[in-house]
Amino acid sequence: MTEPLLRVDGLAVSYRTRQGSGHVRRTAVEGVSLELGRGEVLALVGESGSGKTTIGQSIIGLLPEGGRVEAGSIELHLAGRPVDLAKLPARAVQELRGRRIALVPQDPGSSLNPVQTIGASVAAPLRIHREDARWRDRDSIRRRVVELLDRVGLDDPERRAGQYPHELSGGMRQRALIAAAIALEPDLIVADEPTSALDVTVQRRILDLLDELRGELGSSVLLITHDLAVAAERADRIAVLRQGALEEAGPAREVLRAPATAYTRTLLADAPALQDVAPRPARAAGPNAAAPLVRVEGLVHEYGHGRDAFRAVDDVAFAIERGTTHALVGESGSGKTTIGRAVAALHAPTAGSIRIGDRDVLAAGGSPWRRDRSIRRLVQLVSQNPYASLDPRRTIAQAIGEPLRNWGPAEGGVRDRAALARRVATALDQVALPADVAHRLPRELSGGQRQRVAIARALIIEPEVVVLDEAVSALDVTVQSQILELLESLQRDLGLTYLFITHDLAVVRRIADSVTVLRRGAAVETGAAERVLLAPEHEYTRALLDAVPAPEWLRPTPADDRRSVDDRRAAHDDLRLEVA
Template sequence: MTEPILKVSNLNIAFGRYEAVRNVALHIDPGETLAVVGESGSGKSVTATAVMGLLPAREISINGSIVLDGQEVLGAPESVLREMRGKVASMVFQEPMMSLNPVLRVGTQIKEMLRQHRPLSDAQARQEGIRLFDRVRIPDAQRRFDDYPHMFSGGMRQRIMIAIALACSPKLLIADEPTTALDVTIQAQILDLLNEVQRDSGTAILFITHDMGVVANMADRVMVMQQGMTVETGSVREIFEHPREDYTRMLIEAVPRLGQSGNAVLSPRTPHERPRPVLSVKDLVSRFDVRGGAFNRKVGRVHAVEGLSFDLHAGETLSLVGESGCGKSTTGRSILFLDPPDSGDVVFDGNRVDPSDRASLANLRRNIQMVFQDPFSSLDPKQTIGATMAEPLLCHGLASKKVAQEKAEHLLERVGLETAMISRLPHEFSGGQRQRICIARALMLDPKVIIADEAVSALDVSVKSHVVDLLISLQEDMGLAYLFISHDMAIVERVSHRVAVMYLGEIVEIGPRADVIGNPKHSYTQQLMAAVPVPEPVEDRHRIIGTETGELPSPIRPLDYVPPRRALTEVAPTHFVAGL
C-alpha cells in the first residue's frame, strides 16, 4: 500500500472566535488529483495554506495533524518548513500578479527558487529557468526571461507561477483557484499543462476551485466543503452522478452549461422594429505608445482596438467575448473616454459625444455607467457604502444628501441587500454582496447603458447565478442596455441577445446569440467554443482539453504600421463574419 504524500487528520483552525476549519480530514496519493470545492468562506484556501505552513501562528489557533511526505507540518521549525516549501510541496495562487514581485524580473524570481534548494550557479539557474519557461510554453522564453511581471498577460503570469512552483520537482502541487479569472482558451491550456506535468512527473495535485466544470475535467476524487467542514468525499463520477448531499447537488446544478440557456432571456426585437440605437460606436481606434531605448523614445504602438463598430439598443445585451489582450476592456473604457480613443465616434442617443466639451462628456458618463470585475478595488475602503453610493448623485448635483441617502437605501433593497447595511465598510461584505453594491451604485444615476466588465467572473457559481438573475431582472424592469464583457461563454449565452467576438482589437464575428454560439462560422469563435469545459466526468482525465490556439499574437506594431481594412460578410440575417 502506497503511503499518501499528504494526510490531514482532525484539522481545526480558528481566527479568534471564528472557526474557519472544523475537523477536516483528507489524503492525497502520489500522482493523484484531489479537487476541494465549495463556495467562498468554506475553508478551502485556509486548509491549503495550513498545509504549506503559511498561517500566522500568533494570530490563529490550530490543532490536528498535517503529515506531508512523512513530516508533521504543525509545530515544525521554520527552517524545516522552508526546506519543504518548493522542494516537497509548492503552491500556485489565484492571482499571479499578487504573488509575483512587481519590481523583480521574472527570471530573478525563478532563479531565487532554484538556488534556494539546488547548488546552482547564477548561469546554471538561468539556463534551468529558461528550460522551465519553455516547459510551460512561454513563447520566446530566452528573451522574455528578463521581463517584469506587468509585461505579461494573465495567462502568461500564471504559467510563470507554475514554472516557479515546479522548479524543484515537488511531490505535491497545490493549485488554489489557478484558472478562475482566465479566458476559456487560456484556462484550457493551463489545465492541459497541469495534466502534462502530472503525466511526466507523477506529481500529486491538490486542486482548489469553485468551478465544477474544471473539477469534472481534472480530478480523480472530489472533497466538498461548506462552512469549514467536509460535506462529502468521493470519486469524481460518484460526486457528479450520485451526490448524497443537497449542497453538492446545488453546486453541480448551479453550473451554467452551454446549450441550456437558450430561452433564459427574451429574443431581441427584429431590426425593423427597433428605434434609434441608444449607443453607436463607429470606427473606434485605441492605441498606446510603447517606449524603449536609452532615451525612452516611442518604438511602437499597441493596437488595442482597431476600427470597432457596433450598435446597442435599449433593453438589449450585447456581449463582447475574446481572450485577454483582445481589446474588450479597452473598448469599454474608450467608450467612456477613460482611455481616450485615437479616433472614431461614440454616438449616444443620436448625439455625437465631443470629449472636449465637458457637458457632452458629463452627459455620457451620467447615462453610461460601468461595473468593474473586482468590486473590492472599485469601492473606497474608507467610505461607507452609503457615502459611496450617494457620491455620483452629489457630484452631478442631482439631489440633496437626504434624497441621495433614500435612493441608496431603495437600490440596496432592489439588489437584495438590507438597508441597515448602508453604514458598513466594503470589507464587511462578501464578494457577491460587493458586486451587488457596485450594481446598485451604477443605478444611482438612472443610466440607460451599463458596461459590465467581467462583472461576475470571479464569483462562486451560486452567487454568479444570483447576480446574473439580478441583471436580467433589472433589464426587464428598467429597459437597461448592457455591454457585457466576459470570457464565460455559458454566462454569455444566458444573458445575451447578441454576441461580438473580438480578436486582436477587431470584431471577427457578430450576430444573434443562437447563431454565434450555436453555429460559429469564424475559426477563432469555434476555438473559443471548443475550449469551454463541460461539467461532466470524462473517461480519460489526461486527455487534451483545449485546442492548440497558441497565445494571441502581439498587438504591438511598428510606428509606421497601417492596419488593413477588413470587411464583415453577412452569412445570415444580422450575422456577420470577418475574412470570408
C-alpha cells in the same frame, strides 16, 4: 484510490482577529479529513471563506500571521513513512517546501518579484536547496532555469529568463510560477486557484500543462478552485467545503453525478458551464429595430503616438437594441474594456462614432470630463472589482447617493437629506439589499453585496445604458448566479440596455441577446447570441467555446434537466431550507 501521498485527519485551524479593544481566535477550518493518492488530482471546491486556501497553506506551512493549526494531523508519506507536517518545526517544513511540496499561487501578477528577472525567480528554489550537488554553481542553475522555462512551453526561454514580470502576459507569468514549483520535481503540488485570473483559452493551456507535468513527474496535485467545471474536468477526487467544514468528498464522478448535499447541488446548478441553458433566441423585432439605442461605428483607439502607437481597438462596429444585452467577448488585451470605457464616455477614442439614441457621445470633443454632463445620465459603468470600486471610508448610503449629490438642482440632483435617503432606500430595494445596509461600511459586506451596491449606485440616476465590465468574474459561482438573476430582473423591470464585457462564454450563453467576439482589437464575429454560440463562423470563436470546461460525462441530457433555470432556483430554495 492509489497509495496515499497525503492524509489530513481532523484538521482545525484558527486565526487571531481583532474584536473591540482586544483579540479573539476565529475558527476557519474545523475537523476536515482528506486523502490524496500518488499521481492523483484532488480538488478542493467551495465559495470564498470555505477554508480551501487555509487548508492548502496549512499543508505547505505558509499560514499568514495569526493563523494556527489547533488540532489534527497532516501526514505526508515519504519513502514509505508518514511525516506529520503539523508537528514539524518550521525549519523542517521549510526544508521540505520546494523540494517535496511546492506551491503554484493564484495571482501571477503579484506573486513574482517585480524587480527580479523571471530567471531569478525560477532559480530561487534551486538556490535555497543547495544540498543537491547539481545546483551548486551558477552555470548549472542557469541551464536548469532555461530547461524549465522551455518545459513549461515558454517560447525563446533564454530571452524570457532575462525579462521582468511586466514584460510577460498573465499566462506566461503563470507558466513561470509553475516552472519554479517543479524545479526540484516535488511529490506534491498545491495549486491555489492557478487559473482564476486567466482567460478560458489560457486557462486550458495551463491546466493541460499541469496534467502533462503530473504525468512526467508522477506528482500529486491538490487543486484549489471555486470552479466546479474545472474540478469536474481535471480532478480524480473532489472535496466540497463550506464555512470551514467538509460537506462531502469522493471520486469526482460520484460526487458530481449524485451530490449528497444541497450545497453541492447549488454549486452545480450555479456553474455557468454546467447549466442546461440554451443561448437566448433572437428577440422579435420591436418598433425601434431600425434605430438601435446604441450604435458604435468604426471605433479605433490607439495608445501612444507615431512609431510607438499601439492600436488597441481596430475599426469595431456593433449595435444594441433597447432593452437587450450585447456581450463583448475575448481574451485579455482584445480591447473589450477600452470599448466599454469609450461607450461610457470615460475616454475619447482615436476615431469612430458612438451614439446613444439621438445623442453623439463624442460630439463635444476634447477631454471626456469636459463633455456634456448629461451623457452621464444616459450611461453608467459597473466595474469588475467590488472590493476596489467603493471608498472604504464612506458608508453605503454615501456611496450610492454620490451621483445624485454631484448633480445640480437644474440637472436633477438631490441635496435634501430626506429626499436623498428615500432615493437611496429605493435603490437598495431594487438590488434586493436590506435598508440597514445603508449605514454600513464596505468592509462589513460580502463581495456579492458590494457588487449589488455598485449596481445600485449606477442605477440611482436612472441611466438607459449600463456598461458591465467583467462585473461577475471576481465572484464565486453561487454569488455570480445571484447577480446575473438580479441583472435580468432589473432589465425586465426597468427596460435597461446592457453592454456586458466578459471573457466567459458560459456566462454569455445565459445573459446575452447579441455578441461581438474580439481578438487583438478587431471584431472577428458579431451577431445574435444564438447563432454565434451554436454555429460560430470564425475559428477563434470556436476555440473560445471549446476552451469552456465541461466534461462530456457531466453535460445535461434531455433526461437529466437538473441544471435548468427552474431547478437552479429549487437548489437555492433547498439550501435556504437546510440553513434554516
